[in-house]
Amino acid sequence: xxxxxxxxxxxxxxxxxxxxxxxxxxxxxxxxxxxxxxxxxxxxxxxxxxxxxxxxxxxxxxxxxxxxxxxxxxxxxxxxxxxxxxxxxxxxxxxxxxxxxxxxxxxxxxxxxxxxxxxxxxxxxxxxxxxxxxxxxxxxxxxxxxxxxxxxxxxxxxxxxxxxxxxxxxxxxxxxxxxxxxxxxxxxxxxxxxxxxxxxxxxx
Amino acid sequence: xxxxxxxxxxxxxxxxxxxxxxxxxxxxxxxxxxxxxxxxxxxxxxxxxxxxxxxxxxxxxxxxxxxxxxxxxxxxxxxxxxxxxxxxxxxxxxxxxxxxxxxxxxxxxxxxxxxxxxxxxxxxxxxxxxxxxxxxxxxxxxxxxxxxxxxxxxxxxxxxxxxxxxxxxxxxxxxxxxxxxxxxxxxxxxxxxxxxxxxxxxxx
DNA sequence: ACCTGAACACCGTTCAAGT
DNA sequence: ACCTGAACACCGTTCAAGT
Numbered sequence: 001x002x003x004x005x006x007x008x009x010x011x012x013x014x015x016x017x018x019x020x021x022x023x024x025x026x027x028x029x030x031x032x033x034x035x036x037x038x039x040x041x042x043x044x045x046x047x048x049x050x051x052x053x054x055x056x057x058x059x060x061x062x063x064x065x066x067x068x069x070x071x072x073x074x075x076x077x078x079x080x081x082x083x084x085x086x087x088x089x090x091x092x093x094x095x096x097x098x099x100x101x102x103x104x105x106x107x108x109x110x111x112x113x114x115x116x117x118x119x120x121x122x123x124x125x126x127x128x129x130x131x132x133x134x135x136x137x138x139x140x141x142x143x144x145x146x147x148x149x150x151x152x153x154x155x156x157x158x159x160x161x162x163x164x165x166x167x168x169x170x171x172x173x174x175x176x177x178x179x180x181x182x183x184x185x186x187x188x189x190x191x192x193x194x195x196x197x198x199x200x201x202x203x204x
Numbered sequence: 205x206x207x208x209x210x211x212x213x214x215x216x217x218x219x220x221x222x223x224x225x226x227x228x229x230x231x232x233x234x235x236x237x238x239x240x241x242x243x244x245x246x247x248x249x250x251x252x253x254x255x256x257x258x259x260x261x262x263x264x265x266x267x268x269x270x271x272x273x274x275x276x277x278x279x280x281x282x283x284x285x286x287x288x289x290x291x292x293x294x295x296x297x298x299x300x301x302x303x304x305x306x307x308x309x310x311x312x313x314x315x316x317x318x319x320x321x322x323x324x325x326x327x328x329x330x331x332x333x334x335x336x337x338x339x340x341x342x343x344x345x346x347x348x349x350x351x352x353x354x355x356x357x358x359x360x361x362x363x364x365x366x367x368x369x370x371x372x373x374x375x376x377x378x379x380x381x382x383x384x385x386x387x388x389x390x391x392x393x394x395x396x397x398x399x400x401x402x403x404x405x406x407x408x
Numbered sequence: 409a410c411c412t413g414a415a416c417a418c419c420g421t422t423c424a425a426g427t
Numbered sequence: 428a429c430c431t432g433a434a435c436a437c438c439g440t441t442c443a444a445g446t
């Protein structure tokens with residue numbers, strides 16, 4: 001974008017590299033991302049990216065942080081819309097927001113979820129992730145306090161919801177949903193339905 | 205193993221390469237696997253592996269097929285032991301067997317689950333995977349027939365069990381379980397507990 | 409039939425030198 | 428301050444030539 005690369009200096013190379021990385025990601029998944037190719041797409045020499053990112057992992061990290069921002073926005077927006085609902089219904093809204101984000105931005109989800117390729121600790125990733133977990137826990141605790149949920153372990157419910165949502169999203173990007181559901185092709189709808197059922201089952 | 209590489213010809217290069225690949229996998233995950241390094245470890249030139257495997261993906265495929273054999277064995281053994289139990293209890297035994305395999309052989313699980321790196325179609329992988337799904341479906345159908353389960357969708361139950369187990373196993377290899385459960389460190393035990401709870405919930 | 413070793417087109421990363 | 432371009436040590440893969 002806007003890379004009117006008119007001279008020796010690029011001007012907005014950092015952003016251009018992140019854009020190019022996202023394009024490579026969409027073209028061929030995470031292993032198709034190379035610093036050299038991103039540099040070429042940005043019209044710059046192979047060494048240039050290393051002025052802005054210390055490593056390939058750091059470049060992918062930047063994409064991951066962008067992805068996390070979008071996920072956080074999607075969740076915050078869903079929670080705002082659901083503000084008047086009961087705690088468990090807000091929990092449901094949060095789960096649905098995660099699924100929508102993961103299925104509509106599969107490459108972003110792939111980058112965020114594949115540790116080894118990013119530096120999850122440093123940066124804002126860990127903090128943002130923890131914040132989401134805290135929001136989930138808070139909602140479940142509220143649901144217990146209000147009597148909406150009874151006789152459940154909040155930690156167990158939390159992790160099994162998260163693991164189910166994560167599993168569905170991962171099966172989607174790992175090409176495993178394709179072989180399960182021959183019919184509609186509406187994998188997001190199917191995933192949303194299963195999470196809904198699981199949350200319903202928490203109520204007994 | 206047994207690679208008394210005494211001359212120009214190796215003798216058991218194919219097996220030696222698969223062994224070396226598994227070691228590389230254990231050392232540094234899937235992206236640490238290189239054909240050249242496997243060749244070096246097997247004491248052979250960089251081009252030699254291509255007499256036995258047409259590509260890096262094919263080499264990883266061979267590891268994946270070995271992994272699938274072990275998974276199938278683990279499941280068959282669990283089902284044999286549970287032969288006298290009710291259909292739903294056999295379903296539970298199958299789920300537990302999957303979790304044990306995935307948590308005790310994380311690198312095997314990683315290779316099998318990461319499409320893009322292997323050729324899941326060709327080979328016996330697809331067939332073995334389909335067989336497991338059929339076994340699961342059969343058990344759930346039997347549980348419905350015998351009245352052990354009522355008022356559930358077999359397809360939904362099937363996929364949500366699978367997605368939960370897959371999600372837990374993936375969170376384990378993606379390093380995401382570490383940040384959730386600070387206590388015991390017994391991630392397999394935790395995963396088994398959550399699957400048990402989910403299966404219990406199917407009974408209402 | 410199986411393996412070598414050079415070759416090709418790629419990588420990530422570094423670093424002097426240019427602007 | 429930012430970028431180039433050559434360099435290094437790696438890749439996957441091919442292929443003539445050796446045994």
